Amino acid sequence: MKIEFPESLPKSGALAVAVTKDKTLSSTAKLIDQQTQGAITRALKVGRFTGEKDQVLELVAPAGLNLSRIVLYGLGDPKVIDALALENAGGNVVQRVSGTGDSDVVIAVDALPRCKLKTPTMAAEVAFGARLGGYRFDRYLTDEKPEKKPSVKRLGVYAKNAAAAARAYERLAEVAEGVELTRNLVSEPANVLYPASFAARCEELKDIGVKVEVLDLAQIKKLGMRALIGVAQGSANEPRVVIMRWNGGAKADDKPIAFIGKGVTFDTGGISIKPAAGMEEMKWDMGGAGVVTGLMRALAGRKAKVNVVAALGLVENMPSSTAQRPGDVVKAMSGKTIEVINTDAEGRLVLADVLWHIQQRFKPKVMIDLATLTGAIIVALGHNHAGLFANNDRLADWLLEAGLATGERLWRMPLHDSYEQDIKSPIADIKNVGDRWAGSISAALFLKHFVNDGPWAHLDIAGTTWCYKNQPTVPKGGSGFGVRLLDRLVADHYERGGAKK
Numbered sequence: 167m168k169i170e171f172p173e174s175l176p177k178s179g180a181l182a183v184a185v186t187k188d189k190t191l192s193s194t195a196k197l198i199d200q201q202t203q204g205a206i207t208r209a210l211k212v213g214r215f216t217g218e219k220d221q222v223l224e225l226v227a228p229a230g231l232n233l234s235r236i237v238l239y240g241l242g243d244p245k246v247i248d249a250l251a252l253e254n255a256g257g258n259v260v261q262r263v264s265g266t267g268d269s270d271v272v273i274a275v276d277a278l279p280r281c282k283l284k285t286p287t288m289a290a291e292v293a294f295g296a297r298l299g300g301y302r303f304d305r306y307l308t309d310e311k312p313e314k315k316p317s318v319k320r321l322g323v324y325a326k327n328a329a330a331a332a333r334a335y336e337r338l339a340e341v342a343e344g345v346e347l348t349r350n351l352v353s354e355p356a357n358v359l360y361p362a363s364f365a366a367r368c369e370e371l372k373d374i375g376v377k378v379e380v381l382d383l384a385q386i387k388k389l390g391m392r393a394l395i396g397v398a399q400g401s402a403n404e405p406r407v408v409i410m411r412w413n414g415g416a417k418a419d420d421k422p423i424a425f426i427g428k429g430v431t432f433d434t435g436g437i438s439i440k441p442a443a444g445m446e447e448m449k450w451d452m453g454g455a456g457v458v459t460g461l462m463r464a465l466a467g468r469k470a471k472v473n474v475v476a477a478l479g480l481v482e483n484m485p486s487s488t489a490q491r492p493g494d495v496v497k498a499m500s501g502k503t504i505e506v507i508n509t510d511a512e513g514r515l516v517l518a519d520v521l522w523h524i525q526q527r528f529k530p531k532v533m534i535d536l537a538t539l540t541g542a543i544i545v546a547l548g549h550n551h552a553g554l555f556a557n558n559d560r561l562a563d564w565l566l567e568a569g570l571a572t573g574e575r576l577w578r579m580p581l582h583d584s585y586e587q588d589i590k591s592p593i594a595d596i597k598n599v600g601d602r603w604a605g606s607i608s609a610a611l612f613l614k615h616f617v618n619d620g621p622w623a624h625l626d627i628a629g630t631t632w633c634y635k636n637q638p639t640v641p642k643g644g645s646g647f648g649v650r651l652l653d654r655l656v657a658d659h660y661e662r663g664g665a666k667k
């Protein structure tokens with residue numbers, strides 16, 4: 167989908183105009199209403215559409231104009247319209263028009279009385295939402311009929327001061343690139359995306375100035391990442407650790423912020439094998455690594471003024487004659503010994519070594535890891551919040567705020583010592599699972615064993631990485647949850663002279 171900011175209203179194709187609460191027409195809606203001898207006013211009389219948020223109403227082939235359709239989109243109360251409401255509107259319009267056969271749609275974005283946002287910002291947010299909502303992973307659909315494909319090819323966002331709108335959108339377009347990269351990675355099947363091929367995808371980021379280092383099995387062994395290797399050893403696909411760096415900070419030696427992602431390209435459970443039903447979902451057990459990669463794409467793309475280190479632990483968890491067994495004891499890179507009670511609790515083993523390595527090598531000022539770590543976080547929070555665990559209240563608050571601002575919401579969970587007893591082992595320093603209860607907390611506490619006192623947060627994104635129900639800006643499939651959140655965190659708190667937005 168091509169996105170433009172035209173200077174005039176279209177003569178053909180679809181045109182979307184805003185209506186706010188109580189059926190209040192925006193200025194373009196009024197103009198179009200006049201040009202169609204009151205088609206909009208009449209339509210508003212005969213349906214339930216009132217102009218509330220997320221409502222959409224379609225008028226087909228209006229008399230008086232050559233448009234194929236007019237789409238009314240609701241924005242609710244102008245006083246409380248925020249970026250998310252506009253993004254949703256953009257997504258809603260594109261998703262609706264994509265089912266009609268129209269290839270061209272223009273969304274008119276007007277200044278609204280009492281709305282706090284500037285019109286160019288509003289237009290950019292609408293474009294951003296439309297782009298995110300129009301995403302689709304279709305590379306393996308080879309015989310879909312053209313009339314079944316989403317039809318929108320060109321989107322225009324019409325607003326006063328088109329040049330300013332286009333400029334405001336530039337930054338958001340880079341974030342969208344990052345979200346799309348994450349969605350693509352998460353959606354790929356595991357025969358296509360395995361550790362080596364994932365690492366190759368990361369290397370493509372060199373083109374936009376990211377430094378990419380790929381550690382192979384020999385190098386990983388040399389570093390002593392035995393916990394990670396224990397997980398990988400059952401698979402013919404050898405592990406990789408990818409380290410990416412973006413140095414946009416004022417000084418090259420400014421301490422970086424670090425992002426670490428669980429990248430289990432497929433999780434069968436290993437010898438503690440998972441049930442067959444639904445196992446195909448475990449292709450997205452690399453969701454954390456997918457977010458970290460997409461985030462690097464976004465930060466480098468918009469030339470973020472910050473030093474960042476990103477690290478991925480890429481492994482495939484398979485059962486085989488070389489796989490690790492329940493009861494095995496491995497010595498992590500940090501020197502701690504781990505009794506592997508359940509080979510399906512593999513993500514924490516991978517992260518243990520990657521967290522430790524990044525901390526020792528780069529001395530980051532903050533570390534944030536993302537992982538589809540536990541089914542238990544889905545039991546606790548479902549699909550609308552990710553679990554947040556942090557050893558630092560300020561960092562936790564910043565993350566919670568960024569979540570509210572971007573719609574990628576977090577809920578803070580306890581990381582209290584009293585749960586430590588769950589992971590005590592009689593034979594090793596710790597074991598890799600607790601008992602039945604509080605599974606996400608014992609997993610987070612396990613990770614904490616490999617983190618020193620510096621600020622650290624762990625996001626358990628098992629419930630948010632895959633979207634099961636179409637949403638305005640998140641189509642069904644890989645969600646990209648986390649990219650916008652962390653881009654925002656970086657922009658608001660770690661970038662020098664960076665935009666507050």
Ligand code: BES
Nearest residue numbers: 451508510511538539540541542599628
């Ligand atoms: N990758 C899974 C967690 C998961 C489950 C993610 C469902 C997304 C959807 C993780 O490796 C795992 O298997 N965790 C186990 C831990 C248990 C063995 C202590 C779980 O949650 O059941």
Ligand code: MN
Nearest residue numbers: 433510511512
């Ligand atoms: Mn597992």
Ligand code: ZN
Nearest residue numbers: 430433451513
């Ligand atoms: Zn897993």
